[in-house]
Amino acid sequence: MVGLYGQGKTTTTAKLAEWYRKKHGLRVAVIEADVHRPGAYAQLSQLLEDSSVVVYGEPDEKNAATIVRNGLAACASADLVIVDTAGRHQLDDELVDELERIASITRATERWLVIDAQVGQAAGPVAASFHNLAGVTGIVVTKLDGTARGGGALSAVAATGAPLVHIGVGEKVSDLEKFEADRFISRLLGMGDIRGLIDLAPEDMDEEEAMRLTQRLMSGRFTLNDMYKQMEMMAKVGTIDKLMSFLPGNMFGGLGGMTKSQKEAMQGNLDRYRTIMDSMTGWEKNEPAKIKAERIQRIARGSGVKEKDVRELIAQWKRSRKMMKGMGGNRKLNKQMRKMMKDGDMDMDPSAFGM
Ligand SMILES: Nc1nc2c(ncn2[C@@H]2O[C@H](COP(=O)(O)OP(=O)(O)O)[C@@H](O)[C@H]2O)c(=O)[nH]1
Ligand SMILES: [Mg+2]
Known part of the structure; x- marks a missing residue:
């Protein structure tokens, strides 16, 4: 040496x-x-x-x-x-x-x-x-x-x-x-470290569960329960900040390029959403679109937040679902995600992310 x-x-x-x-x-x-x-x-x-x-x-x-x-x-x-x-x-x-x-x-x-x-x-x-x-x-x-x-x-x-x-x-x-060349180069070019991101996945993360969730996300069926699980996984991985540091700036419409205060705000939202969801029944998490004003009132009281916070959560879910549908419609990305989940092949084609 x-x-x-x-x-x-x-x-x-x-x-x-x-x-x-x-x-x-x-x-x-x-x-x-x-x-x-x-x-x-x-x-x-x-x-x-x-x-x-x-x-x-x-x-x-x-x-x-x-x-x-x-x-x-x-x-x-x-x-x-x-x-x-x-x-x-x-x-x-x-x-x-x-x-x-x-x-x-x-x-x-x-x-x-x-x-x-x-x-x-x-x-x-x-x-x-x-x-x-x-x-x-x-x-x-x-x-x-x-x-x-x-x-x-x-x-x-x-x-x-x-x-x-x-x-x-x-x-x-x-x-x-x-x-590994791809990893090193993507870091060098500031494209985010896709492999590193995947390695961050918690060891106790249930692979089958992750696979099922991915397939549901890709199929466009996306309940509040799914969003909750997704958020739980994200929380296990660590803070949004850590997660974002692995993403390229322009991925998912610029999430990776959020300012520090934007990221902090998002972390705060996640914590609040979790509290709210803990006060919801399984049915409510499955059918968030069908939650009526009366239930919103009850959920807000149960979780100690304002009704508008519960509405905001449901609005967020609607936005996420729309985004997931959009991703599901991206056939190239869809195929790669499936392949990746199947054989652990992480060699993703960056163009699928619009990079
Ligand atoms: N964070 C970090 N520190 C390292 C790494 N490799 C070595 N170091 C630290 O760098 C310092 C110098 O390392 P050393 O092996 O003594 O260097 P040498 O003088 O070339 O033998 C030590 O404090 C190491 O702990 C690394 O990959 N990451
Ligand atoms: Mg030495």
Whole structure:
């Protein structure tokens, strides 16, 4: 693993070790060869303390090449050995020498460059220097859980010809994902992260229920009960704000582009609707269009809101139903939604959303 200081090399070394141990059943060992950062060995050991990955290090040895040579001998029985190296703010002569020596000792099959998503265009020249030095064969972009979109990674790809292999999405050892182009590109272009949105679905969400609901929505039969379930799922996923952050600005007529105060207002509405619906009978939720003034009065009293709030809920339901009917009429989107629900294929054609 190579890269500048603080980019996430050590963290990524631990993540990759766990990834290959867990997902591929390999016997993995890691060697800590950063002799410049105090506590590097302790950091790596701690990251892997709950894992069976072997961590090799010599905290008192000042020569990185020596540690790597000893480490490779000690870890000879491992299927995969990952060597974590030192970084600087810039590649200086000492670091260049050190990396060259480590490269010639390990003759590693892969040399992966770790880049922080925040680096931006500077990633190009940095990647080019490491590529000249070690021959970069893969790129890992870290800290994509933050606000940076990771566009600089593309400069690194351009400078090295090496593919993006993984992305880091958090500080925990499990926060590693395989690089997926469509996801990355849609984030980069600000199209919203459709996959990310779907991954947000709560684990306890009943798949069959979700499928039935989707089919009902698509068929244009949409009761207040359906809207309630839909809202419940949304509430489980989190706040509207979180949900919206995954949607492209122009999706569903610009919902994704709502201002903060608009979103807050919508969250408030959802909470109130829920209270109101809790005071409604099953029949009323099934046939909201048939609710007469008398019942509206009773529901309002039961839920402690004004009658106009109950009317507003019913109006909202009418608007949602109309929107759902419109979506049901979109055959392309309809087909994709069904396919997606059926085989978990998330490769949606953005044009179905009018993007
Ligand atoms: N949020 C977030 N933090 C990360 C990620 N990868 C690394 N970090 C943090 O970035 C800091 C530097 O990471 P480290 O692995 O020590 O970088 P190194 O100097 O290249 O070895 C640490 O605080 C890590 O926890 C990531 O994918 N997301
Ligand atoms: Mg480190």
